[in-house]
Amino acid sequence: MESKSSKYMLIGLSxxxxxxxxxxxxxxxxxxxxxxxxxxFLNPIQSGVNxxxxxxxxxxSNYSALKSAMDEKQALQTQIDSLVEENSRLQxxxxxxxxxxxxxxxxxxxxxxxxxxxxxxxKDSGDWFQVFRINKGSADGVRVDANVIxxxxxxxxxxxxGANYATVRSVIxxxxxxxxxxxxxxxxxxxxxxxxxxxxxxxxxxxxSRDGDVKDGDRIVTxxxxxxxxxxILIGYASDIxxxxxxxxxxxxxxxxxxxxxxxxxLVITMLKEDMAQNDIFGSGEEK
Numbered sequence: 358m359e360s361k362s363s364k365y366m367l368i369g370l371s372x373x374x375x376x377x378x379x380x381x382x383x384x385x386x387x388x389x390x391x392x393x394x395x396x397x398f399l400n401p402i403q404s405g406v407n408x409x410x411x412x413x414x415x416x417x418s419n420y421s422a423l424k425s426a427m428d429e430k431q432a433l434q435t436q437i438d439s440l441v442e443e444n445s446r447l448q449x450x451x452x453x454x455x456x457x458x459x460x461x462x463x464x465x466x467x468x469x470x471x472x473x474x475x476x477x478x479x480k481d482s483g484d485w486f487q488v489f490r491i492n493k494g495s496a497d498g499v500r501v502d503a504n505v506i507x508x509x510x511x512x513x514x515x516x517x518x519g520a521n522y523a524t525v526r527s528v529i530x531x532x533x534x535x536x537x538x539x540x541x542x543x544x545x546x547x548x549x550x551x552x553x554x555x556x557x558x559x560x561x562x563x564x565x566s567r568d569g570d571v572k573d574g575d576r577i578v579t580x581x582x583x584x585x586x587x588x589x590i591l592i593g594y595a596s597d598i599x600x601x602x603x604x605x606x607x608x609x610x611x612x613x614x615x616x617x618x619x620x621x622x623x624l625v626i627t628m629l630k631e632d633m634a635q636n637d638i639f640g641s642g643e644e645k
Contacts, residue, residue, distance in 0.1 A: 456622055463506055464624060470587060472506075472624045473497055478522070485617045486512075487530040487552060491625070494521045498627045502585050507623040508615035510591035511535070511579060515625070523625070528592065529555045529617050536583035537562070537592055537611075540576040544569035548577065548592055548611055558612065562595060565607035571598050577611055587630050 464472055473493060480489035493499050495518050503515040505525050513527035528535055533550030547564045554561060565571050575595040579586040591614055598609035 459509070460507065460622055460624055463509060467506065467590065467626070470504075470626045471628050472626050473499070475499075475523075475623055475625050477620050477623065480620075483552075485527075485529060485552070485555065486620045487527050487550075487617070489525055489527070489620065491523050491525060491623060492521065493625060494519045494523050496520045499523045499625050500627070500629060502629050502631070504579075504585075504587050504590065504626045504630075505623050506590060506615075506626065507620060510593065510614040511586070512615045512617075512620065512623055514585060525623070527615075527617055529560060529613065535586055535592060536580045537577045538580035539569070539571045539595065540578045540589075540591075541572075542570035542575075544571050545580050545582065546571065546577065554610075555613075555617070559596065559610040560593070560613060561608070562598070562611045563606070563608040565598070565609075567600065567605055567607060569607060571595055571607065571609075573598055573609075583630065585630055587626060587628070587633070 460474065475491040475493040475497075477486065477489050478492045480486050491499075491505075499515060499518055501515055501518055503523075505512045505515065511528060513525045513530070513533070515523045516526045517524035526533060528548065528550055529552060530550045531552055535548040536545065537548045538545045544566055545564070546562050546569075549561045549563065551561055562571075562577065573596055577592045577595055579588055579590045579592060581588045593611040593613040596610045596612055598607055600607050
């Protein structure tokens with residue numbers, strides 16, 4: 358019943374609208390008052406409909422513009438993220454390339470020794486690489502007492518070897534002792550590891566002969582008399598050399614050439630000092 362009533366109401370409204378359209382289309386003067394009255398009735402409705410339509414159109418246009426702007430922003434953000442990621446990758450590759458160039462330069466500087474490259478894969482807790490592990494071992498020819506270099510000079514010595522890894526103790530470790538010498542004069546000394554002192558960026562140099570010619574800024578290299586360290590590898594530079602209170606020896610400090618806070622790649626010298634001694638290249642010496 359309600360369905361039929363709605364149907365009749367719709368038909369009636371439709372006929373009424375057609376009637377109004379027909380009336381407003383006549384031009385006869387006698388219909389002017391009626392047409393004016395109808396216009397007076399329809400104008401507000403038409404204005405409201407126009408405003409509603411304009412508002413709806415503007416909202417749709419604004420929504421379309423907003424959606425387009427959001428899509429463009431998302432596309433730009435994706436592009437920015439991609440560029441940032443690519444830039445980070447390129448920077449990482451650039452830093453790695455610079456490090457490898459330094460290793461290559463070091464490799465060329467000590468061409469007399471056979472070497473293999475290795476990556477640092479672990480280290481002891483602390484700020485510095487005093488004891489760390491590399492990803493090369495006995496399967497790659499690494500042996501205990503192999504010398505390790507990086508960053509322009511000596512880093513340390515291998516103390517333990519597995520098939521695919523090795524442990525390195527650096528020259529800054531408290532138990533490290535390296536027999537060194539001044540490259541300019543050949544005067545010998547002992548470079549002692551000291552983690553506390555290394556907090557100031559220095560190590561201790563001792564046992565310099567009273568008449569030894571070791572001056573500030575001299576290059577300190579591994580000495581010929583060491584039975585573990587190969588000769589001539591740069592350790593660092595002498596600093597603040599003074600005569601001891603006994604006046605029998607001199608001592609001072611050494612500024613290491615290697616960077617022990619950011620080691621990532623190293624070179625391991627596969628030739629041992631004992632190999633050279635067995636070939637009578639160097640005579641026997643003290644165990645340092």
